[in-house]
Amino acid sequence: MRRPYVLAAALAVGATGGAFLLVRKAAGPESSGWVQAQSAAGARSPDRIAAPGVVEAASEEVAIGAEIAGRLRSVAEEGEHVTRGQIVAALDQSVARERVEAAEAEVKLRKADLDAIRNGANNLQRTEAWVKYKQSQTATAEARAEYDRRKKLFEEGAIAEEELQRSASELEAAQQREEEANLQRRIVAAPALDTDRERAEAALMEAQAGLDEARIVLEKTNIRAPIAGVVVHKFLKVGEMASATSGAILTVADTSRLRVRAEIDEADVGSVRVGESAYVTAAAFGERRFAGRVIRVASALGRKKTRTGEPSERVDTRVLETLIELDSSASLPLGLRVTCFIRTGA
Structure with a gap:
């Protein structure tokens, strides 16, 4: 069970000013394990004020x-x-990596298409197209001769009409193949059209954009x-x-330098100035003091955020948030609740 503390303020009247007395209270379920500085009226020193604070990194998290x-x-x-x-x-990364690989393959394909259009057909391709065209011409001639022969036989009554129709279909198919071969021959023989090149370039740019996007997603x-x-x-x-x-x-957070976010009671706000020297203490570090200075004072009062859990704690008070930068030698865990003492120069 955690052992709570309460802070009892004892006022010593005279030149020594006020002092704080730490008293261990019997353990209870509501204890917070942290001693909060109370700067209530009648318990303040003339040359310093005390306030609760929390250690944080010099940079915001x-x-x-x-x-x-x-x-x-x-x-x-x-x-x-x-x-x-x-x-x-x-x-x-499995899905993102697959998308990158697919996009890379698409770019490679589009580059090949563009290169083919820019370079045109080579001699081998032209020769192959010419040979196929000549073969299709021969096939068409043979189909036409066969059709003429069967037509004569049909007119003589030697074959049925179905055989003549079949021969006519074969001739038509041969003529269609000849037209296709001739078109392919002309395509490979002709220079690339500007529209074909532009279309291939646009396709490559689109594929490259897809690859760039896939790589960005992978990096994310x-x-x-x-x-x-x-x-x-x-x-x-x-x-x-x-x-x-x-x-x-x-x-x-950057912990190369530490600071403390202190909450100054509204009764003490008139004594806090940027540049004032300060130090903080924590129960876990005994009497050790960690020096620092005030680097920022809020321009408006706000609600209290730091809680001790003590029954006597005032939660309705307003506070002025103040930042204390600790010396570079300070080594404290982030989130540690401390008591801050700010010298007022009084």
Whole structure:
């Protein structure tokens, strides 16, 4: 069971100013395990004010998610240090890779078509077309001779009309094949038309655009860190689905410098200035102090966000959010709740 703390303020009247006394309370289910600084009236030092705060990275946490839908095959772990551009999560690539391969094949085919049109038919193709045309002429002549022979036999009553009709159909088919062979011969012999070349070029451009798009989708299966830092939170694990609408997969923050987001009680806001020196303490680090300075003071009061869970805590008070940048030597875990002391110069 967690052991709660309450902060009892003891006012020492005189030059020493106010002081804070930490008192351990009997364990209870509502305890928060964190001592919150209370700067209520009558418990403030003339040369400093105290306020609760939370440690965070100098940069805001950057939420990283997927741009396309897919099943996660890898995700970086919390606490892992990452560099800018490093892959921190990856989606299954099987479908995306198949699309790239299909698009590459289409581009290859369209290039071959365009090359054939640009280069025209070679001598072998022209020869083959001419031979097929001459063969079709011979076949047509033979079919015509056979038809003439059967027609004479039909007129003499030697064959039935069905045989004559069959011979006529064979002649018609031979003539059709001759026309097709002649057309093919003329096509391979003639130079390419501008319209044919333009059509082939357009088809190649379309195929290349499809390949570019497929490669972009494939790259989007690799989700990269936009900044260098540490993985702070991991929301999805391997095997789960991610998409552009499913929220963040993880968050990354630059922890090379730390800061504390403090909440100054409205009674003390007149004493806070940018540039004032400060330090923070935490129960987990005993009497150790982590120095810093005020780098930003909000322009408007807001609602209290930090909670201790203590029964005596005031939750209806308004606070002024203030950022304290800690010295580079400070090494504290993100999310640690601390007590902030800001020197007022009084």
